[in-house]
Structure formats: structure tokens, C-alpha cells
Amino acid sequence: MTIAEDSPEERWAKELSRRVELGENIEFSAALLARQLGESDVVHLEAFLTKIVGRGSAIGFTAFICPVASCRRTLPNGVDPVACPYCKTNFVEDDAKAIPEKYFRLTTVISRDIRWMVVIHGMNSRAPWQETFSWEIANQLKYSAPVLIYKYGWATVEVLLAPVHRRMARKLGERFRTAIEAARSMGRPDRPDVVAHSFGTRLFSLVLEDPDFADLKFGRVITAGSIIRPDFDWDRHLAEKRVEAVMNHVAAKDGSVPLAQWCIPGSGPGGKVGYASRAVINVRNDAFGHSSFFRPENLGGMIRKNGLWHSFLTRPLGPFRPEGCFVKEGSWKPPSLWLVAVPRILGFLVFVGVGIFSWLRRFVDP
Ligand SMILES: [Zn+2]
Known part of the structure; x- marks a missing residue:
């Protein structure tokens, strides 16, 4: 008997559940997560994340990304970011605008194994x-x-x-x-x-x-x-x-x-x-x-x-x-x-x- 390979969603669910248990890397955008996981299908990943928000395992929120092409880092939580603490760009002086991006924060494990x-x-x-x-x-x-x-x-x-x-x-x-x-x-x-x-x-x-x-x-x-x-x-x-x-x-x-x-x-x-x-x-x-x-x-x-x-x-x-x-x-x-x-x-x-x-x-x- 062959054991079926896990579907992408099952692999993601396992990885995200592991992160929740460790309390590590629990915030990300679909694009960022795709980079971390080495996945190319960002659209599918985003749809999956939206689904787990619906199941109560994550919440969605808007984060801001530094607009400087060489930086593009996620800015610390703030409604109205005025500067990037990483590349030190001042958005007001440089007439740049932080880019809003949909983010996800994991709250509970996504799936639980049946033990015995x-x-x-x-x-x-x-x-x-x-x-x-x-x-x-x-x-x-x-x-x-x-x-x-x-x-x-x-x-x-x-x-x-x-x-x-x-x-x-x-x-x-x-x-x-x-x-x-x-x-x-x-x-x-x-x-x-x-x-x-x-x-x-x-x-x-x-x-x-x-x-x-x-x-x-x-x-x-x-x-x-x-x-x-x-x-x-x-x-x-x-x-x-x-x-x-x-x-x-x-x-x-x-x-x-x-x-x-x-x-x-x-x-x-x-x-x-x-x-x-x-x-x-x-x-x-x-x-x-x-x-x-x-x-x-x-x-x-x-x-x-x-x-x-x-x-x-x-x-x-x-x-x-x-x-x-x-x-x-x-x-x-x-x-x-x-x-x-x-x-x-x-x-x-x-x-x-x-x-x-x-x-x-x-x-x-x-
Ligand atoms: Zn920056």
C-alpha cells in the first residue's frame, strides 16, 4: 500500500500549526509566506490563508510595507507610518507612501491530529x-x-x-x-x-x-x-x-x-x-x-x-x-x-x- 502524498494545503496546515505551537513567525503576508516556504503559487496560498481566517485559526489585518525597492520590509505596527526604521527613509520628506498589504496572524493550530x-x-x-x-x-x-x-x-x-x-x-x-x-x-x-x-x-x-x-x-x-x-x-x-x-x-x-x-x-x-x-x-x-x-x-x-x-x-x-x-x-x-x-x-x-x-x-x- 502506498501512502498518498500530502496535498499543499495539508503541508501548509502542518507547517503553520508547528509555528503556532512554537510561537514563531506567526505573522506574514501571502507573498512573504510563499517566499519562506519556497512556494510559487501565491494565489492559492492566499486563498488558503483566507480560509483559515474563516475557521478562526488566524486573523487578517493590514500591515504597511516600506516602498523603497531595495528594502520592502514590513514596518512595525502603526496606522500611519512616517518612516522606515530599517532603511531610514522618511516617507514625508521623500514623498513616498508606505504600501498597505494584507497580513495574517495565526491564533490557533489549524488542524489537530487524531491521536488514538x-x-x-x-x-x-x-x-x-x-x-x-x-x-x-x-x-x-x-x-x-x-x-x-x-x-x-x-x-x-x-x-x-x-x-x-x-x-x-x-x-x-x-x-x-x-x-x-x-x-x-x-x-x-x-x-x-x-x-x-x-x-x-x-x-x-x-x-x-x-x-x-x-x-x-x-x-x-x-x-x-x-x-x-x-x-x-x-x-x-x-x-x-x-x-x-x-x-x-x-x-x-x-x-x-x-x-x-x-x-x-x-x-x-x-x-x-x-x-x-x-x-x-x-x-x-x-x-x-x-x-x-x-x-x-x-x-x-x-x-x-x-x-x-x-x-x-x-x-x-x-x-x-x-x-x-x-x-x-x-x-x-x-x-x-x-x-x-x-x-x-x-x-x-x-x-x-x-x-x-x-x-x-x-x-x-x-
Ligand atoms: Zn525601508
């Missing part, structure tokens, strides 16, 4: 999408971003019992810790990006809240079909830098998420109504149902370049306002214990039945 990723699926997901996911990630993303698909076995009646959630979350936390230590020892960044779906979102939220795992830090987090409570304190985890950013992908036609709070203790309809935290990016897809996220035709589109997930994982987030973006309105309260008792007892009975069935099935269809 942990995917925590929902209950009893079957394998095909996991293969698709690994395959698409490896193909669509040029970075070699390893994907760890966390498996927690076949959950049935367990989801009805809060202590079991905590036990499962502890296992997940331990797995995170092992993976983070391995990443560190290989010289990779130690914050994985996270994609969690359905019951996996509940487990991830418990890891964040467990003081025993307070040392674990995460990159950008996508929750899909989330059953995390809408009032979950994302603000605190963002402020404490436990997570870098959160995108909540909501499926408008999700029929499962609204039921979660009636059956699964501690859960809520975050994946239907959104999270209240203003720092989280809630995005609604009007066509999706609870399991649409991992269908190959949808997944491919989302993790492809400029797809929603890819953009969230790689772009500067200041100006990131994707289509379907919304702010959660109104308040949400968990249902009272009296109201949830009946569905939980019923759920328990159903699950015991299903549990026996699936236990038997594993012998028939392992």
Missing part, C-alpha cells in the same frame, strides 16, 4: 460495525490512529442495577489506564479521543465521576445515542481538563434513549434532548435513529474528511458550529422513584426472561 481512540459501544452490539469502524478509520484518516474497541461482554439484567454499572465502569477505567500507560511508553499522546454509544456513554460518565480514576484524562469525546443525564456536569470536567471537548450527537428518531431513564438507574435522555452544559456541542441529526450511527453508510460519511466526526476531532473548535447544532432548552428532572419502580420491576422480569433466552442461545449460536 477508544470506542465504547452500547449493549450487546454485534461485530460488523466494529470492523467497519476500524477499517474506515484506517482508510479515511491518514494518521495512523489506533482504535481500541472496548468490549464489556453480554449485558442483560445487569443494566438495571446501579452497583453493577459501577463495577463495569471500574473495569473500563482499568482498561483506560493500561492503554494510556502503553501509549505513554510508546511516545504517543496520553489522552485518547473517545467515541461512546448508548450504554457505553453511561459507563464513560461513571469513569469520569469516579475519584479513583481522576488521573485519567481524555481528548475529544463524542457521545452518540447517549443515555447520560442532560444535567451531567460536563462544565466541571472541561474546566478541570479531564476532557478537552465534548460533542453530543443526537438522533432525532431515537426511540430507545427516552426510555432509558425509566429502566436504567442514573441514566437520562441526554442523547435525545441534549446536554444543558453550554460548553458542549449538541448536534441533532433529523434522520437518525438509535443505531444509525454505526451503519457503514452513515459512519463512513461522518469519519470521512469534512464529515461531522472527523471535523470535530481535527478542527479548531472556537468557530465550530456544524449543521444541526442546538442549545438545550428548558429543564430536565429525573423521574421520581415511585414512577420508575414499576417499569424497573417489569424490566427486571423481562430481562430475566431474555437473559435466560440469550444464555441458552450462546450454546446454540456462540
Whole structure:
């Protein structure tokens, strides 16, 4: 397999991101940058710089250039330059005029690499999408971003019992810790990006809240079909830098998420109504149902370049306002214990039945 060469824009984005990180040479005109990079296509470079201004990674401003042909240096910031400090030309005496030129100043990195990723699926997901996911990630993303698909076995009646959630979350936390230590020892960044779906979102939220795992830090987090409570304190985890950013992908036609709070203790309809935290990016897809996220035709589109997930994982987030973006309105309260008792007892009975069935099935269809 051959590795595709970087396009000019990708090369420029890498170089400019490097400059931002070093804080060096972050101001230039398109012509000056072209000279520094040894590029001849100034027009393309200028269009690229204008694009990154639109994405919030740079600002444009007007600088003045010394008009003396042998000098042509950029004058120090000043609205009305009267002299060049380099060649000492006095513009008033010499009847010369400083030449205005469009300049750019870099403010944030232009693109972010996806480091490595942990995917925590929902209950009893079957394998095909996991293969698709690994395959698409490896193909669509040029970075070699390893994907760890966390498996927690076949959950049935367990989801009805809060202590079991905590036990499962502890296992997940331990797995995170092992993976983070391995990443560190290989010289990779130690914050994985996270994609969690359905019951996996509940487990991830418990890891964040467990003081025993307070040392674990995460990159950008996508929750899909989330059953995390809408009032979950994302603000605190963002402020404490436990997570870098959160995108909540909501499926408008999700029929499962609204039921979660009636059956699964501690859960809520975050994946239907959104999270209240203003720092989280809630995005609604009007066509999706609870399991649409991992269908190959949808997944491919989302993790492809400029797809929603890819953009969230790689772009500067200041100006990131994707289509379907919304702010959660109104308040949400968990249902009272009296109201949830009946569905939980019923759920328990159903699950015991299903549990026996699936236990038997594993012998028939392992
Ligand atoms: Zn000069």
C-alpha cells in the first residue's frame, strides 16, 4: 500500500500549526509566506490563508510595507507610518507612501491530529460495525490512529442495577489506564479521543465521576445515542481538563434513549434532548435513529474528511458550529422513584426472561 502524498494545503496546515505551537513567525503576508516556504503559487496560498481566517485559526489585518525597492520590509505596527526604521527613509520628506498589504496572524493550530481512540459501544452490539469502524478509520484518516474497541461482554439484567454499572465502569477505567500507560511508553499522546454509544456513554460518565480514576484524562469525546443525564456536569470536567471537548450527537428518531431513564438507574435522555452544559456541542441529526450511527453508510460519511466526526476531532473548535447544532432548552428532572419502580420491576422480569433466552442461545449460536 502506498501512502498518498500530502496535498499543499495539508503541508501548509502542518507547517503553520508547528509555528503556532512554537510561537514563531506567526505573522506574514501571502507573498512573504510563499517566499519562506519556497512556494510559487501565491494565489492559492492566499486563498488558503483566507480560509483559515474563516475557521478562526488566524486573523487578517493590514500591515504597511516600506516602498523603497531595495528594502520592502514590513514596518512595525502603526496606522500611519512616517518612516522606515530599517532603511531610514522618511516617507514625508521623500514623498513616498508606505504600501498597505494584507497580513495574517495565526491564533490557533489549524488542524489537530487524531491521536488514538477508544470506542465504547452500547449493549450487546454485534461485530460488523466494529470492523467497519476500524477499517474506515484506517482508510479515511491518514494518521495512523489506533482504535481500541472496548468490549464489556453480554449485558442483560445487569443494566438495571446501579452497583453493577459501577463495577463495569471500574473495569473500563482499568482498561483506560493500561492503554494510556502503553501509549505513554510508546511516545504517543496520553489522552485518547473517545467515541461512546448508548450504554457505553453511561459507563464513560461513571469513569469520569469516579475519584479513583481522576488521573485519567481524555481528548475529544463524542457521545452518540447517549443515555447520560442532560444535567451531567460536563462544565466541571472541561474546566478541570479531564476532557478537552465534548460533542453530543443526537438522533432525532431515537426511540430507545427516552426510555432509558425509566429502566436504567442514573441514566437520562441526554442523547435525545441534549446536554444543558453550554460548553458542549449538541448536534441533532433529523434522520437518525438509535443505531444509525454505526451503519457503514452513515459512519463512513461522518469519519470521512469534512464529515461531522472527523471535523470535530481535527478542527479548531472556537468557530465550530456544524449543521444541526442546538442549545438545550428548558429543564430536565429525573423521574421520581415511585414512577420508575414499576417499569424497573417489569424490566427486571423481562430481562430475566431474555437473559435466560440469550444464555441458552450462546450454546446454540456462540
Ligand atoms: Zn525601508
